[in-house]
Amino acid sequence: NAGVTQTPKFQVLKTGQSMTLQCAQDMNHEYMSWYRQDPGMGLRLIHYSVGAGITDQGEVPNGYNVSRSTTEDFPLRLLSAAPSQTSVYFCASSYGQGGNSPLHFGNGTRLTVT
Amino acid sequence: DAKTTQPNSMESNEEEPVHLPCNHSTISGTDYIHWYRQLPSQGPEYVIHGLTSNVNNRMASLAIAEDRKSSTLILHRATLRDAAVYYCILRDVVGQNFVFGPGTRLSVLP
Secondary structure, eight states: OOOEEEEOSEEEEOTTOOEEEEEEESSOOSEEEEEEEOTTSOEEEEEEEEETTEEEEOSSOTTEEEOOSSSSBOOEEESSOOGGGOEEEEEEEESSSSTTSOOEEOOOEEEEEO | OOOOBOOSEEEEETTSOEEEEEEOTTOOTTEEEEEEEEOTTSOOEEEEEESSSOEEOSSOEEEEOTTSSEEEEEESSOOGGGOEEEEEEEEETTOOOOOOOOOEEEEEEO
16 A cells, blocks of 8 residues: 655756646545645645545645645646745645545655746 | 734743644634654654544644644654654645744653
8 A cells, every 4th residue: 555655856947947746645535735835834735635537726826736636646737846845845645625634645756936 | 814823932841742833813613733743854844634623643742722822742752753843734625735833842851
């Protein structure tokens, strides 16, 4: 059971480049989300999805797009990378979106934008 | 979203119990209390969660105050591998999103 898998583990981009961070889970979880974590800080929610075909914005959505075409996958797209998007990105999923559903996290993608 | 307050850092000696406090004075009746921890260079890891009653699992115990305005994560016997940032978070039944604060950085001394 792989859990939540994120790829790549590391990425360096130049300002203005685009890329997609991949997230896949094999637990049949309905809820998936993306967080970013800046040095010394907690996690901030970027986007989330409560099921295939449904996405919504979190606390810091600007500069990021998401889609959810399948239950398993929830990619995060950076359309035009900026140095302010240098961060560690975590994908997380849970069985439901209710309070009784723990979140399961991937091991993160460390992104540097130069 | 209801907020939680945790100490910035705590220290413990190896093989001793650790009590990590969390205040959540604005908690609502439907908020579950979740604890996660984050080891260096890893994603957060689920530890335990509960609603009203105390909870135990293989990793830790969660003690919830009777008025639910505070809770305590108990590591019964700290090991060096327990050194991490511990996050206390509320999530309600309707499904508001998790809000992570800065957490408590636990250091375990050999």
